[in-house]
Amino acid sequence: DAGVIQSPRHEVTEMGQEVTLRCKPISGHDYLFWYRQTMMRGLELLIYFNNNVPIDDSGMPEDRFSAKMPNASFSTLKIQPSEPRDSAVYFCASLAGVAGEQYFGPGTRLTVT
Amino acid sequence: RKEVEQDPGPFNVPEGATVAFNCTYSNSASQSFFWYRQDCRKEPKLLMSVYSSGNEDGRFTAQLNRASQYISLLIRDSKLSDSATYLCVADSGGYQKVTFGTGTKLQVIP
Numbered sequence: 001d002a003g004v005i006q007s008p009r010h011e012v013t014e015m016g017q018e019v020t021l022r023c024k025p026i027s028g029h030d031y032l033f034w035y036r037q038t039m040m041r042g043l044e045l046l047i048y049f050n051n052n053v054p055i056d057d058s059g060m061p062e063d064r065f066s067a068k069m070p071n072a073s074f075s076t077l078k079i080q081p082s083e084p085r086d087s088a089v090y091f092c093a094s095l096a097g098v099a100g101e102q103y104f105g106p107g108t109r110l111t112v113t
Numbered sequence: 114r115k116e117v118e119q120d121p122g123p124f125n126v127p128e129g130a131t132v133a134f135n136c137t138y139s140n141s142a143s144q145s146f147f148w149y150r151q152d153c154r155k156e157p158k159l160l161m162s163v164y165s166s167g168n169e170d171g172r173f174t175a176q177l178n179r180a181s182q183y184i185s186l187l188i189r190d191s192k193l194s195d196s197a198t199y200l201c202v203a204d205s206g207g208y209q210k211v212t213f214g215t216g217t218k219l220q221v222i223p
Contacts, residue, residue, distance in 0.1 A: 042215035045212070095209065102159075104158070
């Protein structure tokens, strides 16, 4: 299995630009999570889906952030417009079943200048 | 108060030493607990789950104290390869949604 796949691995953009991060979960996993990691705040849950349906988006910082999961094998996290404070590593993770190990992708390192 | 709190470290220990990390959680409804390991500039990976009765995996031992709401990780005979950040994780009262601590950095020195 290829594991969780994320793209791009690195993204550098200017303030005000739209950024789209992509994730392909492990086949058969019915939960998908988006996290953001910074030195100051650690790993924060932004949103998670179950069977492609958003369950909890209380961690999404503001309306500039949106996430979709159009099918079981693909999800996007979009930031529009981006700001320098959005600079962080964004991880996608997937989980099979009710509880247990979350498998993380390699992350997207986002820098907004 | 943070939901999951850890001492950020760093813990600098010599090879062969025993080191222990503690973590406290604030949600008394939490049921599932984990330790993840994160290497520098890599993604977190599950190290071990934490069971009520305590559990051991080779040189690693995890303990849970529900009364005091803390979780511990003990590493015996530290190896250079154990150098990483260790993240304590507790669910938020529902099994799927979990909260990560900010991590404890361990550096094992020769």
